[in-house]
Amino acid sequence: MASDPGLTRLRLGGSGAAAVASVIGVEYGLATLVHADGKTSIIMMMLGAMMAMMGSMALTGPAVWPKVRTAAFFPVAMGCGLLVGSLVGAHPDLMLVGFVVVMFVAVLIRRFGPAFFFYGFMGWMGYFFASFTHATPAVLPPLLVVVVVAAAWILLLNITVLRANARKTLRRTVRAFSARARAVTRACADLLEETEGAPRQLRRLGNRVRSRQAQLAEAALMVEAWSAEDGAVPPEESAPALRRKLIDAQQAIDRMAAVAGALADGDASFAGRAAEVADLLARRDDTAAEQAARQLANVAEQSARAPVHERLEGWLPARQFAAAALEFVTLAREVNSPARRDAEAEPVDEFQPVVGFAMGNLPGSPAVAAGVPARGRRWNPLARLDMTTRQAFQVAVAGGLAIVFGRELSPERYYWAVIAAFVMFTGTATRAETFIKGFNRVVGTLVGLVASIGLAELTAGDGTAALAIIVASIFCGFYLFRVSYAYMIFFITIVMGQLYTVLHEFSPGLLLLRLEETAIGAVVGFVVAFAVTPLSTRDTVRTARDNLLAALAELLDAAADRLAGSGEPDLDALTLALDDRMRQLTVVAKPLMRPMLWGNSSPDTRHRMALYGATTGHARELAIALRHHPAQHLGGLAPACRALATAATRISETGVGRSQPAVVEQLAQADIALFNQAPAEPGERATDPFIRSLIHLRDLLRSLAVLPVTAQPEPRGDGAVVLGRITDTTGEPLHGRVVLIADTTQRQVAAAYSDASGRYRVEDCPPGSYLAVATATGHEPVATRVAVRAGRETDADFTVAGSAPDVGLVRGVVRDGDRPRSGAAVTVLDAQGGVVTSTRSDAHGHYELPRVPAGDYTILVPGYPPLVIRTRISFEAGRTLTLDLDDERVAESAHDG
Structure with missing residues (x-):
């Protein structure tokens, strides 16, 4: 469940294997019905199997009519490729040129949507099939019959026995979310148990925690996408309510993961107790986990109340970990329960998902890279084209070079190099991805070569065993395709070996030639991706x-x-x-x-x-x-x-x-x-x-x-202390708060509250210069500069005078003449030129400044021309002031001045 949310990979593998096996049977029956000879029967079954492999990947999702519309054009796409291939098959030079042109068109039409991705692939496969079986226009009608039968059978399978049930898939995906949440707690437990481990081991365990957090977020997004499918959410349940439950549960898990690292560096007793809580959660023993979390919270609270010198290190993250664990236990009981609709709280509008599926999966890198410009735009006009068109040119160049170099190695088998170059630009966007895909293809082919030789000896002369291995390999290749492309190529290489065995053409030298041609295509593809309109x-x-x-x-x-x-x-x-x-x-x-x-x-x-x-x-x-x-x-x-x-x-x-x-x-x-x-x-x-x-x-x-991207150690206080009193103008002590803000980064470094006598103490301060700010209820804040030295105490007393001024909401419209100015920056400056607050106007010129103290200010609105307005702000009933900012207000301000 955790590794395959919704069992989508299992369905893809099962659909692919069932489609290929059944289409082979259907085409064999068709060949028997028309009394085709042995060679023709094999051609019909191979063509049907090719259709089945592509069609099963194209017809994903539960909706029926989108599948019907997509499958209706399978014969058109394959037929166009077969027609062009049969017309040029007798002319070797023209066939090679056609190979490049068809590759270009197959990639170019991807711009029209996901279905055209498969249409282009089918057209290219039809051309390849017709060219290298030396098909003529005379045999085209029987081949089209084979294609139509295969397309109809694949569609029938995918709208009946192989059709995805949206409601069941959504429930499985929710359970996968729960399983991945438990996997995060398991990774947290492993990290907390390695408190004495080597730094490298701790980094590895920390990376595992973050990796599983990313997988948890992916599962939540898959639930979001499935929730939008028709019939996935029962009428009495609510997709927004399900979304809220998963967000809350994900955040509870993320809080546990965030403090796990801090606990691993703290007191061993806290880390051990937290590891026990995480382990119980991972084993789904929520009752025991709840008890252990409450015990951890009690121990942390006792340490928090102890004197400073007796507190155990890590009590705060321990308390946070326990709170997050208790929250997750509560939410875990709700995640798998129905998300009931609240008639009063739920919006009336239809649920709109934030993400959808692309070819049965969440969108990959091409969705991001579609708008990224290629390198060389100043001198290369091709680099100014959109990504799909650029890839079409890349494929054409790579295909041409693969033909040239592949024919040098083998005039008959060069198409393996062409296939490798073509596939490298499928599902990839950047040159690094292209390189990794080509590398995986070579590795998968190399390892598959070894396996193919061994399996070929076992199935020699046994057609039934060879067919069983072919179907099993197709299932494994499809199932593991999204895990690693190398796995799919490994099993496809086994399929090729078994096909050659059935055709009595198998030899280790033939598979070695395939490996060499594949390496040529991979190298050519990477060079083209790196040199021709490269995408960084x-x-x-x-x-x-x-x-x-x-x-x-x-x-x-x-x-x-x-x-x-x-x-x-x-x-x-x-x-x-x-x-x-x-x-x-x-x-x-x-x-x-x-x-x-x-x-x-x-x-x-x-x-x-x-x-x-x-x-x-x-x-x-x-x-x-x-x-x-x-x-x-x-x-x-x-x-x-x-x-x-x-x-x-x-x-x-x-x-x-x-x-x-x-x-x-x-x-x-x-x-x-x-x-x-x-x-x-x-x-x-x-x-x-x-x-x-x-x-x-x-x-x-x-x-x-501001900071460098490499991790920096936290500065140590070296025993420095800031202390003093907060009083009013009469000398009465005040209960308030003191905050130290660093001069260099404007970051809050430390804070403390004063006691009943007005005294405060900030301990373990890093040496440096700070802005110390004191606040007290009902009084204006006051600030002073403080220089902190290592190992010393620094006195800083504060006297706060008067009551805090009235504050209220200032709002209005920023105008440029008679038109509202959108996106205008509105900044309020005090008498000394300090920034009090700022905001930006919306699309209609409206702005709002909440919690502005009453007083005299200068309001600045940069622009052409800028607006500089001096005004007094005061609040009456409702504590709201309407203040429009325009040229007339500027003139009024200048006159008042």
Whole structure:
């Protein structure tokens, strides 16, 4: 269940094997009916088997009429190839030219949709079959009858006995999600049990945890895609409710995985208890796991209440791990239960999935690479074409070269080189993927060659055994195709060996020749992919990364809209869309995580991918927290969401690892909003999950934008302490909060609450210069500079005066003359020129600035011309001020000045 969600690979393998075996039987019966001779019967069965292999892959999914429409053109596609091949078969030179032209057309028509992918393949196979069997136009009608019979039989099978049941498949996919969730807990248990392991072993176990998290996210996306199929979700159940349950369960598992590494580095007793919880979850003993998680939480809480010098290291991640485990136990009981529809809460609109299937699977790298420009656009006009057209030219060039070099090795068997070159551009996008596919084809052929020789001796003269091995090999090849292309080629090589055995043409030298021709085609394909309109893997990764950051910005903007009360966006759908972008990034970055010949730095790539994965997880946690907490209590965090969304957009524009002032400014704005919203009382924890998620996202975006991509050790405090008192102007102690913010990165480093006497103490501070900010309920915040030295105590007293000013919502419209200005940046500056808050106008020019204190400000709107407005902001009933920003307001401001 876990390795094959929905059993789609099992169905693909079974359908392929059943289709090939039954079509061979049907075509044999047809040959017997028309009294065909032995050679003609074999040709009919081989042609039918070729149709069955392609048709079973094309007719996926549960819907009937799409299959009928697709299968109706199978004979047309195959017939066109047969016709052209029969017309040029008697002219060797013309046949070679036709080979290249047909390859070009077969790839070019892929632009019209997934069905044309198979039509092109069938047309190319028909041409190949007619050319190398020396078919003439006179034998074309019988061959077309064979094709029509095969197409009709394949369609009949796929709409009856081999038809997928959408409802059962959805249930199986949900169970696969549950199984993959347990696999993550098993990986966490293995990591926690290796607390004394070598660093390399711990890294390997950590990579396994992240890999299984990615598989869990993939299963959730497959559930999403199946939920959109007709009849998959029962009428009394709800696809949005199922989506919500899986998102919550996935986030609980991700939280466990996130703190597992911290626990492995902490106290051994905590790690051992957490390993026991994870092991029980992996073995589905949820009752015992719940008891063990409660015990872990109690031990962690006792350590938290102990004096600082007696606390065990790792008590906080232990408490977080226990909380996540308890939440997952609760959700696990609901995941496999029906997702009942809530008539009041469910939207009336039809369910819209964020991802769909492409040829029976989630979209791969071509979906990302379709819009990526090729290298050499300045001097090569072919590089300016779309990806499908570029690949058509690449295939034509590769096919021509494969013919030239393949004929030098064997004038009769050169088509193996052509096939290898053609297939290298099927399902691939970048040059690295093309190289890996060609390499897998050569390896699969080499290993399959050895197996074929041994099996050929066992089945010599036994047609029934040979047919059984052929059908079994087709099943295994189709079943393992999505695991590794090398597996499929291994079994296809066995099929070829058995066919030659049946035809009495088998010899080890023939299979060795196939290996040599395959290697020639693979080398030619890679050279063409590298030299002719090459598509860089790094360019594709950058595009996928930008798509991920754009999806993150969209989610954060939607969260800000929800907080500001300006809309009810579907945060669950946006969360899954972000997961899909992360999946796409993982797919295209996979070649860069392998040590390739041209010097990829796989550790750096893995570190970046870990940052992106953590960003995705914390964004999901933010959406869940907002769903579970009333938005009116979090309205002050809308500017933080807006600022982080803008920062994500700026990072995608400037690139990862490049410190840009625009990014730093937006992160600083997020810091201000987060600081103003942070609870001043230790007991005010209602908004903690949301604030914690925003803080993590801020730190991760800063790491992507400013810090180097390699992991850096955390600075140690070396015993430095900051302490002091918080009082009001009369000297009365205040219960407040002190936060240290680093000058260099604007990141919150440490924080502490004052006690009843107003005293606070921040321990284990890294040496350096900080901005220390103190807040207290009902008072204005105050800040001062603090220099912290290693091994010393630093005094910093705070006196907060007066009450906090009234705050309210400022909103209005930004206009350029009579027209609204969309996307305009609105920045509020105080008397000293400091930024108070900022936002951007929407498509209709509307803007909103929540939680603005009353006072005198300068409002800046950059543009042509810029708007600079000096105004006094005050709030009356309702605490809302409408302030339109246009040329008239500028003139009024200048007159007042």
